[in-house]
Each structure stands twice: as structure tokens, then as C-alpha cells.
Amino acid sequence: MRIGVVTFPGSLDDRDAQRAVREAGGEAVALWHGDSSINNVDAVILPGGFSYGDYLRCGAISRFAPVMTDVIAKAKEGLPVLGICNGFQILCESHLLPGALTRNKDLHFICKDQELEIVNNKTLWTSDYQVGQHITIPLKNGEGSFQCDDNTLNMLESEGRIVARYVGENPNGSRNLIAGITNERGNIVGLMPHPEHAIEDLCGPGTDGLGFFTSILKAMVK
Amino acid sequence: MAKIIVEVMLKPEILDPQGQAVASALPRLGFNFAKSVRQGKRFEIEVDGEPSMADIEKAAEVLLSNPVIENYTVRVEK
């Protein structure tokens, strides 16, 4: 199973995403923002970071990277894509996912271990979790507040497209405590917290994040 | 050489924590004139020659603003 991890200028958690893929038993393939294609990897991860310095709007400039043309086209045909943090922002800017991620309500960058509830395990990236399962993984961003209009919110809720919610106090002002969402088809997932930083006990809050990576590997052998 | 101004503001229904922060800071400093504050972006673009307004509108729409949460206005400054 070859999972591509795209590195944009300013990507930071790309190596960590690759490590997570390997920990889960997959093969991590480094993709470059300037590449014209994703050279037939089976899935793509858009990693966290500050691509293009988060200037203008997070993900607004990366969205137009050459490689994104191929990512967007194939994602629409069902290619599994996981956007983590900055990757989630890029997916929203690319309109592969609805809504947008805006400044945290207290205007600070937040780095903390965040409890989440998995509310949809039908996506290609969450099948290894139970619905209602609580996991704790790092949240670290300055613009993680999920915002959208009421219609979009109702659609996401009614179609069960919310993947994970924050548990406890709303850390950043996201509507309906949304931490992650998916598209109709369930192949594209955007998640604000960082599962790739919760894959070993030593350097993160446990291993709760590994499920996102094992899920996709299982989904692809099926 | 002309200067183009693009102003981008969050849509009214979208939460604006920065504007709110300013609104609540003002009274603390003894300024009580503000009923509400919204914070947005302002771009000053220097252009040479006569660029097509259509181009600039397009750039404002696809790059400088995010239609999901923001509105924009474009004007040429004399």
C-alpha cells in the first residue's frame, strides 16, 4: 500500500505523517508540491504545517500547487485523501470539503492534548474506530475554528458527515464542536487535530491516532 | 501607475473573533463609541499599465478572498 504525503513549502508534519504510515505498516511515498502527478499512490495525505507561512489564508496558496490539480481530480473520483490541520485547510480552500477554518476564538495558537469523539466510522480513514469512541490526540494550530453557514452545517449534520467532535470545552470556537468532516463519499477526510502525533507512547499522548492510518490500509486491501 | 484596492471582509454571519476582541478591548481603554467592530483585510496592489478589471475581479474572487466566508470589493484608487 503506497500512501503519498505531499510536502509543500512550509509543511512541517510531513515527516511525522510518513512515520505514522510506516508505523501502521504501509509504504510512505514523499510527494512534492511541484510534481505534476501523484504517480499512482493509493492514497494521499496532506500534512500539517504552515504551508506558504499561512499567509493570506491558511491553505489558500497551497491549493494552487501543481500537484493539487491531480489530487483534486483523483479525489473527486474516489482517491482516499486525508487532510490534517493545514491539510484540512487546503481541502476546504480547494472546495473538496465545505466550510472554512478560521482564527481560534481566543486568537492564540493552541497546543494541547485534545479529547475527541469519533462520530462517523464509515469513512475510509476511520473504520478502525468505534462510533462514540473517545480518543486523545494533539491539537496544535492557530486557525482551527470550523465555520460554515447554517445550511452547510445542517447538511453536514443530517448526512452524518461529521467525523469527529471535540469533547468538553470548545477549544477554538468551531461550530457544533466539529474537529473533522468528510465528503459525501467518505473518501476525503479533513481533521484539525494531529493523529500522526499520537502513534507511540514516548513522543505523544499515547497511540490513539494510529487508527486513521490502519483504517486506510485495511480499506485498500479490501 | 495605478493602485488597486481590494477589501475583504468576513460575511456578516461568520464569527469574527478578532473584531470581537477589538470591540471588547475598546471600552477597557475608555473608548465607548463602538457598537460593533469587524476586522478584515485590505490589499494595495500597484499595477502598471491598464490591467483588465475582469482579471482583478477574478484574482480577488479566487485568491484574495474565500467566497465561503468572505465578501470582497475592488476599486481603483486615483
Added chain:
Amino acid sequence: MAKIIVEVMLKPEILDPQGQAVASALPRLGFNFAKSVRQGKRFEIEVDGEPSMADIEKAAEVLLSNPVIENYTVRVEK
């Protein structure tokens, strides 16, 4: 009810990484009209009654802008 607009821009001599990033992104999207881009802030302040312009100027200077690196302009919108 009047609306006050405060525009805050980095002083010309101060580096503007955001504006630079936009300026270099535009051509990649096929927009070649921009010679330079500066990005600043725009505040829309709703006020009731007739606030003293002096107050608003003061607020712009001490809170809305950072005089060390930024300039501001204040105007009332009809």
C-alpha cells in the same frame, strides 16, 4: 448610525511577508498585473451618535495599529 473605517497598513519600509506571498502567487495563477502587493487590516466600526473624531484617532493609534511598524487612516463612511 455612522460607520467608521480604520485602515492600517505596514509602513512602506517595513517588510510585508504576506503581501510578498500574494505577489508571488498571482503570476503562478496567470495574473500578471501586479507590480507589488501590500496587505493590511481594515476595521469597520459601527458607532451610534456622534463620537469625537479625536477619540477614534486615539483608539486607532493606541489599539488598532502599532505605530512602530504601521500607519493608519480613519474616515467616516456615509
Added chain:
Amino acid sequence: MSLDTVKNATNTPDNSQPFAELGLKPDEYQRIRDILKRRPTSSELAMYSVMWSEHCSYKSSKVHLKQFGEKAPKSDALLVGIGENAGVVDVGQGYAVTFKIESHNHPSFVEPYQGAATGVGGIVRDILTMGARPVAVMDPLRFGPADATDTRRVLPGIVAGVGGYGNCLGLPNIGGEIVFDETYIGNPLVNALCVGVMKHDEIKLAKASGAGNLVVLFGAKTGGDGIGGVSVLASETFGEEGPAKRPSVQVGDPFAEKVLIECSLEIFAADLVVGIQDLGGAGLSCATSELASGGTGGMQVELDRVPLRDPSLSPEEILMSESQERMCAIVEPKNIDKFMEICKKWDVTATVIGEVTDGERLIITWHGEVIVDVPPRTVAHDGPVYQRPLAKPTYIEEVAKQTLDLPMPASAAEIKAAVLKIVSAPNIADKSWVTNQYDRYVLGNTVQSQPEDSGMVRIDEETHLGVAVSTDANANWSYLNPYEGAKLALLEACRNVATAGAKPLAVTNCLNFGSPEDPGVMWQFAESVRGLADACLEMGLPVTGGNVSFYNQTGDVAILPTPVIGVLGVIDDVRTRTPMSFKDAGLSLYLIGETKSDFAGSEWAYLHGQRGGVAPVSDIPTAMRLNDLLVAGRTEQVFVAAHDLSQGGLAAVITEMTLKNGVGAKLNLSNAAMDLLSETPGRVLVAVKDGAKLEALCAKHSIPVAKIGETGGDSLIINDATIALTELRKAYTETLPKLFS
């Protein structure tokens, strides 16, 4: 103003020049004329003035810093010593680690966000310049009183700046300090530390050798940033009304730096540079003169090739500009195409601005005319050296005579009140309001970060080799006794590293003081350096580098002498490190080390407005045995948890240990007030399963140890005083958010 060429300078020897405005003394100006055997051109004058400033030439501190070299213990671990951008130590398995602290105090007072941000950016480039991949940062900070209005302006900005820049670079922040004291109002201290890792054969040096090799400037374009800043900022004391000369501040672009880091590391990996230097203080003046004098001496630069952000800059300004995110490399012609290719890949502007030449002169031209023709050593290294007058300040004897009069809690109610008072004090209270604004996870190798005693990162995923770093200063003790204060700061930093189980290996420092023109301040400085050098010698630890920041004073009020000491330790298997806290009930709590009545300079004394008394005196042999004990106890897995006692004493430590995992503790103390609040150095609180094993270990290292309680429950019980953890947590965590949210 017409171009002042060398020819012009020779023909107009008597033109008067503004050397004083540039911070040069008449005799310094005369020396320049003697060196050049003519008057300097305006560009040469700019270079000399900025390179001979306090900040760049260390003219007041040099004679004292020498001791770090002279007294230096011989250490096989030291691969690169003082004099380069940062020292490099061998940590085994072929790995080399470089680390250094730098200050950005005055700029952070003027513009907190940008000052702090560019401070981080500067130290990271120093580390990168050594050929290393930066892997972590730390930020020792000092502020005025927590409730002072200016602190409310400065602290949030500085914290946002440290985070804004470091987070965007993808460097985990693994530690630092936050201390509040009146003397820092108007003089906040922003010290930034960076750690970098490389293989031995990847070390790079700042030297321009090999005639015909090319001088390449790459990174951001040059603008008017902080022109003269380096001399003005670091050499002019602040008047009452604020900074005497407000510099045009430098604005950082962390994205540009992140790209510059990746670009440089790819260039290093392809082995495309002969020498490399970052552009920090003094910009091109520093980079060109240091590179040239680091090599054979000859260099020719065409200044008009430098890519400009602001085309109106004059040659003098280009030489002095402190625009951030720039590097200067020496590249063999055969490698230049590959070099440019990599820069293109990363979208980094790179320009050949000159070449290395035979001979010993640095020659800079502007549109073909020679505007600089100097022996580079005279600019970079032969700056003035001052023997500043020293005088022991009169306050030293006075404070030593003062006897402290402090409340000593005895009853259960008093004990409870005292604990809640001290753990809610800004200096002791929970700092997560600050540290939660820093990314501690990025790069995926952070084993320990705040609030552990030291930051720890894994440097090899297969072998689990890692390093631990701690920075410490106890300015209250340094104020009472600068010599002992510096020693005690070193001992504390070492202990913080050893507490986690890492072996102390090397030392860096950032010496923050008032005006060197004040003999009393100069005495504090000299005593601090002497203390640190003596302690390093006795402990066999090399000083690998550091930084000096003078003029931290408002009017004639200087900050407390604040020598921030950074210690790097190595740990062979990070998986076995000793954490600061326990998760289980039923463990025995032992206090290692002896508690005396040490209240001078303590937080308890500070809270009662008393600065006097006699500081503790360091006991280095015992401290070294304790460190060995802590490392041995880790290897033999004797400890479940261990936490170093420092500011706030046992009261602070037991609070942090119980609240970390929400497991309570019960302590039986014979002399509650002293046991809880005294700050006797050289103590560690440990939680163990097997007390006998611990006692044996302590006996073996002949260190006193005593059982003082056990873990468990949902409160902290001290003799007959009971504090519910919920109440303790409230007191400990509410302070900073209340002040700064």
C-alpha cells in the same frame, strides 16, 4: 550624497566624519585611521562602527570571557569551541550536537512580537550555519511585575512572537523560563536557545578559503531593516522616556526561514559549500569580514549585485542592514550550478556577489568603484578591548547583613495558606497559558517538554539516543552573590538534566547585565564569569559558546544580574528517562539531599518583599555525586519519578508532581515551614517502589536521603493540613490566565 570611494577618502583626508553618532569613541576612530593609513570611507566607517560595537566585538566582556578558554577543562566531547557561530559536542554514535543561547532583549521591548520572533530566527540560523538540522528551541524570559501595565503589553507580544516564529519553523519548544521581577520592567529579557543535530563529518565552518571560490548571498532580499540596530540597540542605554534611539525594527518572515533551512540542509547534504555564515547582527559587514578573516583573508565583493527590497538603499546601509533570513556561502565554481538549482527548487533567491581572492584584503566595490579596502581581521576580530573599571557595589555588604523576618507557617491552616500562596505566585504558578501557545510535538521526537525539569528530544529513532537541555538562572542569588549565583545556576541546570537521567556534557550561556560603564555592574559581570568558569573547570564541562547582553537598565537602575546557563546532557536510551511525576498510589516519596534554612533569595522571601540575606554556597563535589546518583538510578530503574527542587522549594515541587497526573500525596514533615519553603540547592524529590534500593544507591554515592511520605489519594496532605487537588489546581492554574487573558 556622493559616493565616498577609497580614492576620494585618500584625497580628502580631513573630511570630518560622524563617528561619534555611530557609537565610536575618538580613539577608536583614530585606530581605524591608523589601520587604514587614511580616513575610512563612509562604508568602511559603517562596517567598523557596527563590528566594533559592544554587541559584535564584546569589547567590555572579552577580557573576562577569556577564562572560558583558559580554565577550560580538556574535553574530548568538544568538537568545535568558542569562536564559531555555536559550539559543537560529540554525543556518540557519530552524532554531533550544537546548541547556543542568544539574547534579543532591547528589540523585544521596542516591538515585543517582532523582537522575540527575530530573536528565535537569529539563533536558529546560528545553529543551521554549523551544518546542523535545528531540532528544538527554548525561551528563557524575564518580565517586570506580572500585574504591571507594561508587562501586559510586553508579555503577550513576546510569547506570541516566540510561538509565531518557532511554530512556523516546525521546531518544538521544549522549555524555557518565565520570571517576574521589578527590575525587568522596561528591560524584559528575551533569550532564545536552539539545539541542532548533525553527523560529525557534516560540521560546517565560517571560512572563505580557496582563491576563485564564489561568495553567494542567498535568502531574503535586503531592505532597510534595523539599520545600525546592532550597535544602537545593544550599545545605547534606555532613557527614562524609553529607548534612546528607536531603531527601525526588523520584521521576521518565518516562512522564508523555514524554506531557507530546508534549502541549506539540501545544499549541505550535497556537500556544495566550502564555508557558510548566517547574516545576523551587522548583516553583510559581519558576514563578509568574518568569512574572509576565517579563511585566507582575501575577498572581493560587488555590493551592487546584492538583491534589494528597497532600491533606494545606499551602500553604507546595505552593509549595515539587518534584514532577516539571509545566509552567505562560499562555493567552488564547479558546484555553483548545483547550488543554484537547489535554491531554485526551494524558490530561494541566490546571487553570486563576489569571490575569494589571494591576498589579505576585503575589497568591496559599488558600480566598479572601490568603497571598502580593509584587512578583514581588523574589522571582525581586532576590535577594541576594554578593561572596564570594576567596583564591588556597596549593597553587597548591606544585604548580607540583613536578617530575614518571614512568617513561618506552623498550624494546619497556616501551612495550607502558605502552600496556596506560593503556588499561585506568578513566578511559581502554572505556565501553560504561555507554553500551550508553543508547538511541542512537531518533528515527533519530543520526549519531554514543559513542565518537566529539562526538555528532551530523541535524535535517533533506532538506537533511542537523545539529548536533554535545561536553562537556568537564579537572579536573586546572583544579586546577593554573583560568583556563587553563577555557580548555582550551572549546578541547577546540570541537575535538571540529570534528574531525567541524562549525563551533563556541555554548557552555553547568555549573560544579561546592566551597563558595563557602571563599575558595580561590571563587577557583577566579572564575578559571574569567574564563578561559571571555575564551576565548569571543577565539573569538567566545556563552555561551548554563548552571548552577552549589556545595557539592560533604565536610567541608573540595572536589572538583577541574570546569567542564564544552558546545559546539554546526553541519554543513551530516552525510553528509560525518569519523568517528573507519578501515576500510581502507594509509592514512597523520598527527599534526596539535605534541607537547610535557605530563605535568602527565595520565592517566599520575595513574596514578602525581602531581598537580603546570604545566598547559599555551592557544593560542587556533592552536586556531582548527586548527578551521578540520578543517572545511575535511571539506568538501574530505581525511580518511578524524580523532580528537582528549586524556586518555591518542596511546596512547588510536590504541587507540580501531584497535579501532573492528578494523583495526590501525603507528607510528614518534621519542620514544615523550612521543609516546604526553604530553597537549599541540591535536592530532588523522588517516587520509588523499592525504598531499600534507593537508600542503598544514596549510601553508595554518600548523599543523604529521607522518606517524607507516599503517593495516593485526591488531595495533598502535609502533616495535619489537607488540600484537595481541585483546590490546589485552582490556585496553581488560575494566576496567569487571570493576568493575561
